Amino acid sequence: MRQLLVCLWMGLQAPVAQACTGQDACELGERSYHLRVPDSWDGASPLPVLLHFHGWGRAGGLIVRHDRIATGKVAEDVLLVAPTGLGGSWDFRRVGSRDSAFARAVLEDVAARYPVLADAIFVSGYSYGAYMAWRFVCDDGADIAGLLAVAGSFADTAPCEAAPREVRQVYGLSDQVLDFPYGPAGETDTPVALWRDRFDCNEANENPTPTEWNARSFLTFERQIWTCAGGRIVLDLHPGGHFIPHDWIPIQVDEILQDQRP
Template sequence: MIRMILMVLAVVLAPVAGAACSGQTACTLGDRSYHLRAPDGWDGVSPLPVLLHFHGWGRQGGLIVRHDRIAVRAVAEDVLLVAPNGLGGSWDFRAAGSRDTAFARAVLEDLAARYPVDPDHIFVSGYSYGAYMAWRFVCDDGADIAALLAVAGSFSAGAACDQAPREARQVYGLDDQVLDFPFGPRGETDTPVALWRDRFGCGDGQDQGPWNARPFLTFQRTVWDCPGGHVTLDLHPGGHFIPHDWIPIQVEQILSQRD
């Protein structure tokens, strides 16, 4: 009977503990912090997919949890969104063994102590310098990550990368003049995902043609179904920005494949 009472209390109190920090009230973790947002309409009990997002340069996680290009659609409705705060508004992504990889892992562990997390559906995303940090995290510690969702920033094929997520999805603007699009030596446009194509043993990609999240921006999608994982590359003619709905649509597509 006592054990039953404790189990019931755990279910009742877990959301309350998790709610102690949310939205613009940061969760403290040692001398660092992060922001989170629970999905709208969550029942307080069901295990939650997680989206760990690394903000762009000069930003903080409080922006991410209310961002109208990230915290919408499937992310707002179905996913526990968590946004770490980078030191000085930036990230340590240039070499393996990053201090921010350890910090982000600690954030995920702290999150799991506050909320019931679905360990099979942890997504890692980032924009600009945050995209580099998302790559660094999955390269350093990504064995349990369902998918990398990177926006406007990617590693070269020769970068140090000991681990990998199960899936990698990348979007990049061909006219990006902040983090220049990494055209190949003969003008190839598949180089943003060259590391994953090599790592997963990919062959030729499949052109899936154009698609739109919003009418004013068209993506050209190529996919690789490979022995070691799945790779998706979306290209658009624009510059350095987070495309409307791109991150939520990727989350929605992957979650729709759950049993």
């Protein structure tokens, strides 16, 4: 699937190599993305990458200076990559999305410009961008270290051909923009139901552990963790609405990277 998507995109759009960072867009055919080089980079060492899909009506230039995304571990040590959706939105409703092909082409273009850690590629998104993050990893996520989704998820019946190594989801129980997807009996683990099935989280290996977890957002989160046959799933719930909690994305990246260290 990945090769098909990349060939489709690259056949239609030819990337043009150029220096770009910050508010200078990286042009890729008729589209573009923004990136932010981490503060501590020595100019040579391979970098973890965070590909983030913005929310509706936004653009990549906002993400690379966003104080809830381009901060903490991301600002210090991770190459932040922010594609821009056509018309400020994303094509996430169908398998084989044009934006999945675009996102893969962006990652290939980034790897041609910078040394990247192939086993430390993360994909995140907020709101409609969370839907797009899910779509991308479902279409082409076999090499993705972690899906980090904020305030948006797929139903457990959604078609999904691939999977990342780890899934982390955060959702507000009082979200009135993309309503929290309670189960038919009021269950609150439904935002990750698709992955619990894909990762073979059956009764024998399911191990949810509700805990309180705090970040700079001054919210209290209830965290559940499933360590399953196919990977780990983390679900953080908070009592608030439709927003990106302070530090949540950088903290998830940091935790997964720490787990990868020997």
